[in-house]
Amino acid sequence: MTSEFLERTRSTSQAGGFARHFAAAREWLSSERAPVYIFAFIWCLGVIVPVIISAVLSLLKARGLHIVWAVSLHAYRDIVESGRWEVVVRTLTAAGIVTAICLVTGFPFALWLVKRAKSQKLTQFVFMALTVPFFLDPSARTLVWRGVLGSTGLINAALMKLHLIDAPIEWLLFSDFSVYLGLVGPYFPNMVMPIYLAILLIDNELIQASADLGATPAATLRNIVIPLAMPGIIAGVIFTFVPVMGDSIVPTILGGGKKEYLADTVMSLSTAMNYAGAAAFATIILMLTAVLAAVFLLFRQRMTLARGIADRGITA
Numbered sequence: 001m002t003s004e005f006l007e008r009t010r011s012t013s014q015a016g017g018f019a020r021h022f023a024a025a026r027e028w029l030s031s032e033r034a035p036v037y038i039f040a041f042i043w044c045l046g047v048i049v050p051v052i053i054s055a056v057l058s059l060l061k062a063r064g065l066h067i068v069w070a071v072s073l074h075a076y077r078d079i080v081e082s083g084r085w086e087v088v089v090r091t092l093t094a095a096g097i098v099t100a101i102c103l104v105t106g107f108p109f110a111l112w113l114v115k116r117a118k119s120q121k122l123t124q125f126v127f128m129a130l131t132v133p134f135f136l137d138p139s140a141r142t143l144v145w146r147g148v149l150g151s152t153g154l155i156n157a158a159l160m161k162l163h164l165i166d167a168p169i170e171w172l173l174f175s176d177f178s179v180y181l182g183l184v185g186p187y188f189p190n191m192v193m194p195i196y197l198a199i200l201l202i203d204n205e206l207i208q209a210s211a212d213l214g215a216t217p218a219a220t221l222r223n224i225v226i227p228l229a230m231p232g233i234i235a236g237v238i239f240t241f242v243p244v245m246g247d248s249i250v251p252t253i254l255g256g257g258k259k260e261y262l263a264d265t266v267m268s269l270s271t272a273m274n275y276a277g278a279a280a281f282a283t284i285i286l287m288l289t290a291v292l293a294a295v296f297l298l299f300r301q302r303m304t305l306a307r308g309i310a311d312r313g314i315t316a
Contacts, residue, residue: 051286058279075280084265088284091262094176094251095244098183099191102240106191107233111225113192114199115207130189138186142253145182149173149254174256182250187243191236198232199225234296242289 058075061068117123148154151168159165210220248263269278
């Protein structure tokens with residue numbers, strides 16, 4: 001009798017404990033913080049964990065699917081000894097040039113779109129023009145440039161018809177120029193969108209107040225617009241620089257295979273089952289991205305500090 005009572009009490013206590021845990025879990029899931037933690041967990045599982053695995057794999061020796069569990073810099077040493085470090089330099093150069101072109105052209109374009117484009121229809125058309133390329137196949141979109149830049153393409157045909165040249169310009173296609181040109185178009189929206197959003201948050205009254213105090217448009221741009229738009233500029237640079245480093249379609253189609261870029265090297269190493277070498281290149285990309293982000297964040301911090309010191313000096 002006593003044992004049955006104790007067993008019944010224990011079962012009731014366990015059921016009550018389960019009900020309390022279930023109620024607490026349901027309450028937590030309905031809280032404001034739950035989606036943040038769930039998203040952070042999924043993000044770590046889908047992004048951080050593969051990155052850590054890639055970094056660890058780059059420090060191991062691997063022969064095909066056979067991995068030797070011993071720390072080694074063999075993959076990184078192969079990059080230097082085989083001369084493939086030139087691929088990293090070439091890719092960094094291309095990414096830097098394309099990002100600079102997108103920034104120099106994208107910032108004034110975003111500024112015009114926010115402050116000067118008065119027509120709502122014009123703004124909608126521009127956004128449509130910026131987003132439509134994302135719905136096109138990258139290969140088909142890139143192949144169009146062959147018909148424009150080729151020896152019998154539109155540019156050479158037009159120049160020869162106007163008798164401006166006697167023979168086709170060969171360096172328009174299958175060169176660094178064609179690769180850079182082909183990369184600017186797809187990643188130009190990556191630069192414009194963050195800058196557009198940052199400038200959109202700048203109150204027009206600040207710009208008007210700067211003009212009322214006698215500042216020239218250049219001074220207003222330098223002291224008001226650019227500092228306040230800096231978060232968007234930093235985001236645009238990162239969103240442009242990083243994808244350009246990983247692009248393999250444009251260099252393959254418009255480069256003609258004459259020069260190898262980082263994405264092509266990673267793919268060829270993976271195909272050859274040199275997973276440690278591919279992981280080493282992926283880790284290099286990660287480290288370069290981290291360095292770029294750190295440099296920009298440090299630059300922004302120093303700009304904020306200098307601006308704060310200047311404001312305190314003016315107030316004093």
